[in-house]
Amino acid sequence: MKFNRTLFITIIVSLFIPITSSKAVFADDKTEVEQAGELYEKSLSELLDVETELKAEVGSRSGDRDLLASDVPIDVVTAEQMRQTGFTELSKILQRFIPGFNFPRPSITDGTDHVRPFTLRGMNPDQVLVLINGKRLHQSSLMNINGTIGRGTSGVDLNTIPIASIERVEVLRDGAAAQYGSDAIAGVINIILKGFGHKNEITATYGETKEGDGEVKQTDLFYSMPLNYDGFINISAEYRDRGETNRAGVDSRDQYPSGDPRNDYDAPLNHHYGDADTQDGLLSINSEVITENGVTFYLHALYDNRDSEAGAFFRRPVDNRNNTNIYPDGFLPMIVADIEDYSFSTGSKGILSNNIKWDLSYTYGYNEYEFGVENSHNDSLGDDSPTSFDSGETRYKQQIVNLDLAKKIKNWDIAGGLEFRNENYQIHQGEEASYILGDVSNNAGAQGFPGFQPNNEVDESRDNIAAYVDTKYHLSNDVDIGLAARYEDYSDFGSTFDGKLSLSYRPVSTLMLRTSASSGFRAPSLSQSYYTATTTGLSGDTLYQTGTFSVNEPVAIALGAVDLEPEESTHFTAGFVYQPASELSFSMDYFYTEIDDRIMLTGNIKETISPEVKAILNANGVGSARYFTNAISTKTEGIDLRLNYKYQFSNKSIIKTGMSYHYNHTDVTGVNTAPSILGANGQSLLVNEVTITTLEDGQPKENIKIYTQYLYKNYTVVVNVNKFGSYKSVFGTTSYDFDSKWTTDLDLSYQLNDKFNIAVGAQNIFNEYPDKWGETSSSIVGHDKILQYSQYSPFGYNGAFYYFRVGLAF
Template structure:
C-alpha cells in the first residue's frame, strides 16, 4: 500500500510540474549553423548548448520562455508554444565587416566589430580582385601593414619571399590554416635584403581558390598561440562550399612581353550524404622568366675584375715576400704603401709599371668589347621561371549530433629555374700579374684558364664568352590536420593532430669547381676535370603538432577556454655531392659540406587558460595566460589582457590590449652553417661563411647560444560606425622586443669572413593602423563602395646597445628602415548590372637604405610611389564570368636617390666621379640599377596584364 501511495504521489507531482521537450536549430543571418549557442529557460538554471550542426534539445516547463544568447549576437527570447523552434540570431552593432572571427581568442568566437583586438577580414573575392598570381602578393595589395617582395637575386631565395606584419620579419608572424599551425619553410633566408636571417611559412603555395577568407590579427598573440606570434597571426580559413564549384583559367603577360603566365584552377565541393562535406582545389600554374637587368658600367667592372693596382700586387714582386729589399711580412696596407713609395724610384719598379699599364689597356679593351655586345653583362635579374602544382582538400563528417571529424590536407610542388650573376670572360683572369710572362696581354682570353673554352665554348679561344650558372630549386610542401570536435553539456572539445613539412633540393648547372686541388699523382681534381653540373644538397623541415582545446559559454557573461599543445620539430641539412662543396665548391652556389649537414630535433609542450567576461553588453574583458616549455632552451610564461567598451548605441568602440610574448629561435637559426657566395661592394663576388652557435668555431670565438626573444605588446584602438554605411577603426601599437635575434654582419676571424646569429639588442616598433569602409552608395543605376586603409610607422629602431661589433649601418637599415615608413591603400568598387569595376591605389612611402660599400656620409632613399591596379569583371551569364586586370596600370617602377647625411655627403654628391663610384658600389656596377643589390618594396616588372575566365558548375 505504501508503495502504491508513493507512485501515485510522484505521478501527481509530475502532473503539477509537467515538462515538454523543445528542439530545433540555431543559424546566423547567412544561414550557417551556430554551435555553442547558450539556450536557457528563463528564470532557471536549466540550459543547454547547440551542437555542431546548430541543433539543440531542452526540456522545459509548460509556458516557459527560452533565451538564446551568444557572444557578439543580440540576445533573443521566444515562447515555447510549439515543440519545434528554429532561431536566427543577428549580430550586434549593425556594423559592416561583422563576420564572425575565430582568430584572437581561445574562448567563444565573436563578430569582428565586437572583438577586443584589431582583425582584418579579407574574403576570397577580395583576394581575386587584386589580379595577383599568388596569395602573398594579393595580401600585399590588400593589407597596409603586410609587406612582401621578391628580391633581385635568384638562387635559393627565390623559393621564399619574406613577408611581415608591422616591419617585424616573417619569423614573428604566425601562419594558421583553419586555426592550426602551418609548418615553416626549410629555407633560412640569408640574402642581404629585408628579411635577412629570417624564416617563415611558404604562404605563396596556398591556392587562392581554396580560401574562403583570411583573418589577420594585428596584435601580439603568443599567449593564445605560442611562439612566432609576436607581430600577429594570419589565419587562413578554407572553403566549405558544396555548391558553386568552378574552374578558373588565367593568363597574363607583362608590358615588356615577358613573364608569361598561364594557370588553371579547379574548386569544387560536395556533401557526404547528410553527414558532412568535402571541398577540394587543384591548381596548376606556370610563370615564365621576366628579365630586368641593368646596364653594366664598363669602368666599374674593369676596376673590380681586371685592373692591376701596383700597390695591391706589390707583395708579388719577390717570392720571398720582400719589396725593394724590405721584408713586408705582417705589415699593414699603409706600411706597405710607405715601402712602395720608396721603391717607386727603382728601375725594376719602372719596368714592371710599364708592363702593368700596357696590360691594363688590353684588359679595358676586352671589357669594352664584351659589354658592347652584352650591355647587361649577360645577367638575368628579377622574376624567375616558376611552375607549381597545388592540391588542397577540406572537409568534415558528423559522427552524431554532438561529435564530428574534420580534416584538411594540402600538397604543393614548385620548381624554380633561375640564374646566378653572369660570369663574364674577364672575371676569371689570372690575378698574379708578376708571375705571368704574358702580362702585356692582361685581360686577353689567352691568359684565362684554358679549360674554360672547352667547358663553355667550342674549344677555341674566340668562342669563350663567359658562362651563366643556373639554379634549379625543387620544393615540396605539405600539411594535413585530422581533428575531432564534440559538444557535451555545453563544453566544446577540439582535439587534433597536424603534420607538415617543407623540403628543398637544389641543382646547379653550367658552372664549375675552380679549386686548385691535386690528387696523389699531382693531377688537378677540379678545374679542367671539374663537372659542370652539381647537386649542392638541400634542406627540409617538418613538424608534428597535437592540440587539445576546450571551451564553454558558461553564461551570457562568462566564456572560458583551456588547452594544450605539444609539438615536435625536425630540421635536416642534406649533404651535397663532393664536387659541389670540395675546395671552393660549385661556382655561384657551393654545396652543403658533410660537417655542416645533419639532422636536429626538439619538442615543446604548452598550455593556456583563457577567460572572457562581459561585465555588461558593452564592456568586455578577456585574459589569457600561457606556459611553454622547450627541450632546447627552457620555459616561458606569457600573458595577455584585452578589453572592449561600446557606447553611443554601439556606434563607437574603444578597445585595447597589453601582452607579453616570446619567440623561440628556429632550428634553422640554431644549426645552419654554410659557405656562400655574395656580391661584396668593390670586390665583386666573394665567398664567406655562416657559423652556427653550437659549433666548435663558435666556442672558440666565444659566441653564446641563442635565447628566445621576449616581447611586450600594447595596442589601443577606436572603432566607429557614425553612419549606417560608414565604419572605421584606428589602432595604435607599440611592440618592444628584447634579446632580438639577428644574423650579424660578417666579421674577419681566424676562420675567414664569417657571420653568426646572436641575441643582439632590444628594439621598439610603434605605429598606427587605419581602416575605413563606405559601402553601397547609389550612383546612377549602380552601387559604389570605397575603402581606405593605411599603416604609419612612428618608431622602428634599436633601443639598447648591441651585444658585439657585428651590427653595422647596412644591417640596421635592412631591419628598421628598408620597408616603407607609411603605406596606404585607397580602393573603389562600382557595380552596375553585370559589370563590376574595381580600382585600387597603393601608396608606398619612403624607404631608406645603407647598402654595403656605401660611403657612411650618404644614404639611399626609395621615392614614394603610387601603384594603380584596375580590374573589370563581366558576368556574361549566370555561370560564366570574365575578369580583366591591369596591375600597375601606369607602369610605375622603383626609383631611388642618394641623400647626404652631412656636409661631407653634400661634397660627394657634388662630384660626378664620386657619385658614379658610389652608384657602382651599391648596384654591382649597374647590374641592379633600379633596385640596388639590397632589394625593393614593390615589383620592378612594371605593368602586368591578365585575363581570366571563371565558369561555375
C-alpha cells in the same frame, strides 16, 4: 614616428564625453529593431541578397564574431576580393589589402629568389604566426641568408596555398603569443579554407608585363562534394606557371682580357634581375565528416611542388672564376630550386553533454628545399668539372598534437588547452663536386651556389609542451574583458610564460573602444640555432672554411657563441571602431611593440680583428666565421586607420570602398653586450649601420590602400590604389633614399550568365617603377648599372602587368 601619444590618449578619453551623454537617446535595442524592421519590408529574394557583416575567428577561442565587434584589430580579405586583384600569389594579394604587409621581390639572393619572405608592420618574417583553419602552419626550411629584408630568418611561404581553396584571410594586428604561442609578435594570419556551401568553379588566368615578359599561365579548380549532415570534401587544385622577368641593365665592364677587340662590342645584357621562372603545382583538401551524434571528423591538407630557376651573378669571361675552355663568353649560373611543401591537420571535435566543446587534433608540416645549380662549373676541378650540380637540401618538419576545450558559463567564455609540438631541422650535403676544392684553382664548389658540405649536415630536433587558458568575461552588454595566459616549456631553452589582457567598451552602439596589453616571445628557430653553410678555401698548403657556423660548433663557441634565447616582446594597442551606419565604419588603432634579444647574424669575424681571434680561427681551420646571436632590442610603434563605406544607388548599382592607412616606425633601442673575445669590434660585429638602417628604414613606414568595387547589373569594376611609402637601402656604407610610389590596379569583369565570368585587368596600370639607385662607385649596382633597383622595393620592379581571366561556376 614621434607623434604625441598623450594627444592620442587624450582624444580617446575625450570621445567618452559627448557620446556617453547621448547614450540615453540611442539605446542599442532600438537600433537593432530599426535595422530588422527595415529588412522586414524587403522581399525574400532581396533578403537573400543582403550582405551580412564580416566575421573572424582569429584572436578568440569562443568562435567567430563580428569583425567590428572584436576587442583586437583584425582585417579580413574575402575570396571575392582576392580573385578580383588578378594576382595568383597569396603574398601579393595580401600586400594589396593589408596595410603594413610588406612583400619585396629580391633577386640574385640565392634561395630567397624562390621563397620570398613577407613581413608585417615593419617586423621580421618569422615574427608572424600563420594558421590554417586555426592550426599552426609550418615555416620554410630556407634560411634567408643574403642581404634581403628578413635576413637571418625563416618565414612561412604563403604562396604554397591555392587561392581557390581560400574563403577568407584574417589578419590579427596584435601580439598574440599568450594565446597561440611562439611567433605571434607582429600579428597572426589565419587562413580559412572554403567549407560548407561553396560553389564549384574553374578559373584560368593569363597575363604578362608591359615589357612582354613575366608571362603568367594559371588555372585552378575548386570542387566540393557534399556529405551527410552538411559535411563536405572540398578539393582545390592549381597549376601556376610564372615566367621570369628581367630588369637588369647592360654590363658595361670589359668582358674579355684587356686589349681583346670584343670589349668594344655593345655592352651585353648578361644578368638576370627580376622574378624567377617558377612553376607551382598546388593541391588542397578540406573536409568535414559529421556523424549522427554531431561529432565532426575533419582534415585539411595542403601540397605544393615548386620548380624555380633564377640567376646568380654573371661570371664574365675575364672573371677568375670562369673557365674559358667551358664558357668562352662567360656564364650565368642558374640556381634551381625544387621545393616540396605539404601539411595536414586532422582531428575531431564535438560537444559533450555538459556543453563543453572539445577539439583534438594532429598537425604535420613539412618543407624540403633542394638546391641545384645549372649552367655553372666548379672552377677548381678544371675542364673536367660538371656544369650542373646537386647542392644539397634543407628540411623542416613539425608535428603538433593539440587539445582545445571551451565552455560558456554564464557571462564567462572559458577556453583552455594543451599542446605538444615537435620540430626537426635537417641539412643534407650536396654531391661532392658541388662543394669540393679541386687542385686547379682556389675557387671551390659550384659557382653560383656551392653545395652544403658533409660537415654542414644537421639533423636536430626539439619538443615543447604548452598549457593555456583564454577567457572572456562579459561584464555587461557593453563591456568585455579578455584574459589569456600561456605556459610553454621547450627542450632547448627552457620555459616561457606570457599573458594578455584585453578590454572593450561600447558606450553607444556606434562606438567601441578597445585596448589590449600582452607579453610574447618567439622561440629561436631551429634553422637559426643549427644552420651551417661553409665553403672551402686554400691558404698556402692549408685548407680552411669560411661561412656560417651554428652556435654549438667549436669555432663559434670559442668566438663567444652561446645557445640562443627566445626573443621576448611586450605589446600595447588602443583604438576604437566607430560605425554610425551599417554601411559606414571607421577604426583607428595605435600599437606599440618592444622586442628584446632579437636574433641576428653577426658580421664576418675575421683574423684581422685580434690576435686572439686569429688564433681561434687558425686552430679550427676557419678563415672567417659568423653565427646567430641574441643581439639587439627594438621598439616599433605605429597607427592603423580603416574606413569602409558601402552605398547603393537608386539604379541598384553598389559601390563599396575600403580605405586604410598604416604607419610604423622601428627604433633599435639597445645592443646586447658582445662576447669579450671579439674585443673592441664586438658591438659593430653584432650590429652595424647597414643592419640598423635595414631594420629602421629598409621597409616602408607608410602605406595607403584604397579599394573600390562598383557593381552594376552584370558588371563589376574594381580599382585598387596603393601608396608604398619611402624606404632606404644601403650600398657599401652609403644609405640611399627611395621615394614613395603610388600604383593603381584595375579589374573589369562581366558575368555572362549564371556560370561564366570573364575579366580583364591591369596591375600597376600606369607602369610605375621604384626609384633607381643613385650614383655609386660600383660597376654593378647603381643608376644605369646592371642592378638599377633596390631589392627592398616593396612592389618589385616589373612595371605594369596585364591579364585576362575566365571563370566557370558549376
